[in-house]
Amino acid sequence: MYLGGSISEYSFGNIQTEGDNVRRLCSFFAVMALALVLVGCAATKAPLASDPLTIASQGSFFVGGRNVKSNDLAMVGFFPPTGTITVDQIYVHYQVPVAAQRKPLVLVHGCCLSGKTWESTPDGRMGWDEFFVRRGFPTYVVDQASRGRxxxxxxxxxxxxxxxAGSDKLPDVFGAGQESAWQIFRFGPEYPKVFPGMQFPLEAQAEFWKQMVPDWSRALPTPNPTVPALSELARKLNGAVLVSHSQSGIYPFEAASIDQRSIAGIVSIEPGACPKASDDMSIYKGMPILVLWGDYVDQHERWAGRLKACREFASVANRAGAKAEVVVLNDVGLPGASHMLMQDKHSLKIGAWLADWLDRHIAK
Amino acid sequence: MYLGGSISEYSFGNIQTEGDNVRRLCSFFAVMALALVLVGCAATKAPLASDPLTIASQGSFFVGGRNVKSNDLAMVGFFPPTGTITVDQIYVHYQVPVAAQRKPLVLVHGCCLSGKTWESTPDGRMGWDEFFVRRGFPTYVVDQASRGRxxxxxxxxxxxxxxxAGSDKLPDVFGAGQESAWQIFRFGPEYPKVFPGMQFPLEAQAEFWKQMVPDWSRALPTPNPTVPALSELARKLNGAVLVSHSQSGIYPFEAASIDQRSIAGIVSIEPGACPKASDDMSIYKGMPILVLWGDYVDQHERWAGRLKACREFASVANRAGAKAEVVVLNDVGLPGASHMLMQDKHSLKIGAWLADWLDRHIAK
Incomplete structure (x- = not known):
């Protein structure tokens, strides 16, 4: 298990403690206790959020990145204008459950958002980052290149x-207004109308809008540097399931075209695009692929077109030997999902359904 | 304990499980196991990084923020130019240890960095965010306003x-070059020279440079919106110790001037500035304050002047009833510390020293 360094080998051995015997005794108790928990919990699937969470390891690191020499780092002040910076890396925060036996999940956010997407929901419930750890999956949450951390x-x-330089040299950075995001995220047909039965926790929308950050993706080269970094991360993890959302929807497919062997599976949630039906499908041979959709898609022209294109992709990919499924959550008894389905009121039901899908489709 | 929502109350109760009896049995085992760990570990201070970590709760949320109506969110493409965004909020990621009895620590990064500062070190060792959780402190790691998430x-x-608009309207955003940061962070007198005995893990410097992000602080109003947000966070936590670093060094003092009762203590690590000796010191009456410094300060003119000014502040504040200490780590047997002392090779020794200081000075 790659942890971005030597974390798992590091110990506090250099620090003088009050007594090594106490330490050993503690370790013994900890191991015994852990064994008890594993025995006691092995047969159950749904842990309580109010239960303590025990993890084997956690931390953060970067993948990718290149040095850039610049003469325009600063105008005046403490730091001079000339120097080297590193860009294009992706920040990765991970948690590994005790005795993890499942493939790691790499969670990639969409447009105008950061890795926060997968953490606590706007109304303060458990995020998928923790839920999947409790379900036995190592999780790796990234901030796309030039976004967040x-x-x-x-x-x-x-x-x-x-x-x-002239103003045309400025980066094409943009933000998403709440009123337009409302429609694109399918909280309703238009701001501030709400689709009947829609499950996004709108009572906490003010907290959600705070998640939105400027998006630099249009100012970046193609492919987005996030893609090779995701490929490198999957390789370092000795195989991972890439879970993408919306604007990053296509990234796992692009990463598979770099190195298909490291992609244990793809879960693309409401992707902005699936691969074109005319693309080379041989790279997906034998690969479990899930394209997951929420509700009200047919009431949004652009999303409806994307769903249709993804069905075409899955059909063509499967003829080439892929194991691709397109699932609309309504069809598996989970209606009311918005585009931000990992934060909807029934996000953990959706997460439980996805965990079951992963257990059925991804080799351990 | 404020958790940014109703996390602690939330359960998976709505999800159909395979058997409630199994769940209850699991809960019983978990409680028994936890009791064993607590009994076994109560007498020891230094946990192993390789031991599993058990936490009561974790998650993330935002504090502060205001809505801005803009006609310039985007130029072309998917999102229209006009709409509302929310800015000035701070992202907060927290972990609360089981049976926490100590005051929460709020960890605030410095110039050109993000909350990543406090996580895994560049060479992959445990960060202070986890170390202090293992030592019994709830920790809250923030990204300053307009930075990171x-x-x-x-x-x-x-x-x-x-x-x-004309180019003069552009924000005064800046980056820190690696060559100049080298000197300011006191890895050595100038790039690429190294101070003898300096403990920053330079073999992993490439990973460290990836931590550096553009800094918008000069483009923000005064006080930095991070300050009222920190005050609000401390109030919601029913009292917290604000731990700042470098550019954010002054923020805990400024937060205390908003509401001193919510500040259980201040730890300012190598601050860019301490309060002026001519400032109102009455707000610090009875307040535990630690201004902590690394090595080689006397070999850097600007830092030497700041240390001197902080000593003057502490002296004046103590005459007004504060409990302020200025500690240079060399003087407590921990030489070789750089400006990034929370990431130095002996970062956990420094952390252990700081945890002991907190236990001696901060009321539980």
Missing amino acids: SAADTSAIVQVKSGR | SAADTSAIVQVKSGR
Whole structure:
């Protein structure tokens, strides 16, 4: 299990403790206790959020990145304008459950959002990052390149502000307004109308809007540097299931085209695009692929078209030997899902359904 | 304990499980196991990083934030230019240990960095975020406003790029070059020289440089919106110790000037500034304050001046009834500390020293 360093080997051995015997005794109790928990919980699937969470390890690291020499890092002040920065890396936060036997999940957020997408929901319930750890999956939550804790290069802004370049050199960065996101995330047909039965926790929408961050993806080269970084991460993990959402929906497929062997499976949640039916499908041979959709898709022209295109992709991919499924949650007894289904009121029911799907389809 | 929502009350109760009796049995085993761990480990102070970590709860939420109506969110494409965004909030990730009895620590990063500062070190060892949880402290790691997962307003960039404003309207965003950061973080007197005995893990410096992100603090109003948000967070936690670093060094003091009762203590690590000796010191009456410094300070003119100014502050504050200490780690047997001392090779020794200081000075 790759942990971005030597965490698992590190111990506090250098720190003088009050007594090594006490330490050994503690370790003995801890192991005994853990054995008790594993024995006691082996037969049950749904842990309580109010139960303590025991994990084998946690931490964060970066994957990818390249050095850029810039003369436009700053205008005035503490730091000089010239120097080297590192960009294009992705920030990864992970948690590994005790005695993990399932393939790791890599959770990738969509447009105008960060890895926060997968953490606590706006109304304060458990996020999928923790849910899947409790279900036995190591989880790796990333911030896409130039988003969140993954650095962007702001040199062009300094360059234009200081008059050394024209405004056309500015990055094509953008934000999503709440009113337009409302419709695109299918909370309703248009702001502030709500689809009947829609399950996003709108009473906590103010907390949700705080999740939205500027999106630099249009200012980045193609493929987005997130893609090779995801491929590298999957390889370091000795195989992973890439779980993407919306704008990142296509990334697991693009990562598979770099190195299909490291992709243990693909879960693409409401992707902005599936691979074209004319693409090379041989790379998906034998690969478990789930394209997952929420509700009200047929009431949004653009999403309806995307669902249709994904069905075509799955059909063509399966003829080439893939194991692709397109699932609309309504059809498995989970109606009312918005585009942000990992945060909907029934997000953990959806998560439980997905965990079962993974157990049925992904080799351990 | 405030958890940003109703996490602690939430259960999986709605999900159909395979058997409630199994669940109850599991809960029984879990409680018994936890009791064993608590009994077994009560007498020891230094847990192994390789021991499993058991936490009562974890998650993330935002504090603060205000809505901004913008006509410059995007130029072309999927999202329209006009809409509402929320900015000035701070992202907070927390973990609460089982049976926590100590005051929460709020960990605030410095210039050009994010909350990643406190997580796994560049060479993959345990970060302070986990270390202090293992030592019994609830920890809350924040991204400052307009940094990391805390949204910035990029409207001015769109405005200038689309020709609706002059380049002087661009935000004063900046990055820190690695060569200049080397000196400011006191890895050595100048890049690439190294101070003798300096403990930062330079063999992993490439991973460290990836932590650095663009800094928007100069583009924000005064006080930085992070400050009132920290005050609000401390109040919601019913009292917290604010732990700041470098550029955020002054923030806990500024938060105390908003509401001193919610500040259980201040730990300012190598602050860019302490309060001026001429400031109102009455707000610090009875307040435990630690200003903590690493090594080689006297070999860096700017840092040397800041240490001197902090000593003057502590002296004046103590005459007004504060409990302020200025500690240079060399003087307590921990030489070789860089400015990034929470990531130095002896970061957990420094953390253990700090945990002991907190246990001696902060009321539980």
